[in-house]
Amino acid sequence: MMMRFEREFYRRDVLEVAPLLLGQHLVRIYPDGSRAIYVITETEAYRGGEDRACHASKGRTPRTEVMFGDGGWLYIYLIYGMYWMLNVVTCREDIPQAVLIRGLREASGPGRLTRLIQVDQTFYGEDLVSSDRIWVEESGICPEYTTGPRIGIDYAGEPWKDMPWRFLMIL
DNA sequence: AACACGATTTCG
DNA sequence: GAAATCGTGTTT
Numbered sequence: 001m002m003m004r005f006e007r008e009f010y011r012r013d014v015l016e017v018a019p020l021l022l023g024q025h026l027v028r029i030y031p032d033g034s035r036a037i038y039v040i041t042e043t044e045a046y047r048g049g050e051d052r053a054c055h056a057s058k059g060r061t062p063r064t065e066v067m068f069g070d071g072g073w074l075y076i077y078l079i080y081g082m083y084w085m086l087n088v089v090t091c092r093e094d095i096p097q098a099v100l101i102r103g104l105r106e107a108s109g110p111g112r113l114t115r116l117i118q119v120d121q122t123f124y125g126e127d128l129v130s131s132d133r134i135w136v137e138e139s140g141i142c143p144e145y146t147t148g149p150r151i152g153i154d155y156a157g158e159p160w161k162d163m164p165w166r167f168l169m170i171l
Numbered sequence: 172a173a174c175a176c177g178a179t180t181t182c183g
Numbered sequence: 184g185a186a187a188t189c190g191t192g193t194t195t
Contacts (some may be wrong), residue, residue: 017193022180046178055178061190061192063191064186076189077190078189078190078191079177079179079181080188080189081175081177081187081188081189081190082179082188083179085178085179102178106186109180110178111180112180115173121190150178151179152177153178155176155177156178
C-alpha cells in the first residue's frame with residue numbers, strides 16, 4: 001500500500017530530504033483524469049540564505065516567497081526563457097530551502113521532466129501534502145546513490161559551487 | 172521603461 | 184560552442 005508523504009517528511013533539512021526523495025514515486029494526475037507514476041532519480045539541494053546558489057540567498061521576493069514558508073509546497077520558476085524547474089520546499093517557515101528535481105527514470109534533466117509531466121507556473125505554491133494533481137509517495141525502496149557538485153552554478157563562488165549537493169540514484 | 176541574466180536543452 | 188527565449192530583479 002503506497003503512502004503519500006506527509007508534512008513532517010518535508011520539514012527536515014534539505015540535505016536530508018534531497019537524498020531521501022531518490023527512488024520515491026512522483027504521482028501526477030493529468031487533466032483528463034489519467035494517473036502516472038514516475039521514479040525520482042536525481043535531485044539537488046539548495047540551502048537557505050547562506051547558500052549563494054540558492055535563489056533565496058538574494059532575499060525575499062514574490063518569486064522566492066514560497067521557499068520561506070513551510071515544507072511540502074512547490075517552488076516553480078522559469079529558466080533560460082523556456083524551461084520550468086520543479087522544486088520541493090523543505091524545512092520550516094523562515095528557513096528557505098528547496099530540492100530541485102533533476103531527473104525521473106522516464107526523463108533525464110530538469111527541463112525535460114517538467115515538459116513530460118506537464119508542470120508549469122500554475123503549479124507554483126501547490127501543496128504536495130494536499131494536492132489532487134501532484135504528490136510524492138513512499139516506494140519502499142531506499143536506493144544507493146552518488147553525490148557530486150551541482151550543475152550550472154559556478155557563479156555562486158566558493159565554497160558553494162563545490163558543495164556535493166547533487167544526488168544521483170545508482171540504477 | 173529599459174536592461175542583463177540564468178539551478179537548460181538542443182543542434183551543428 | 185552557441186543560440187533560443189522570457190520572467191524576474193535591478194537600474195534608470
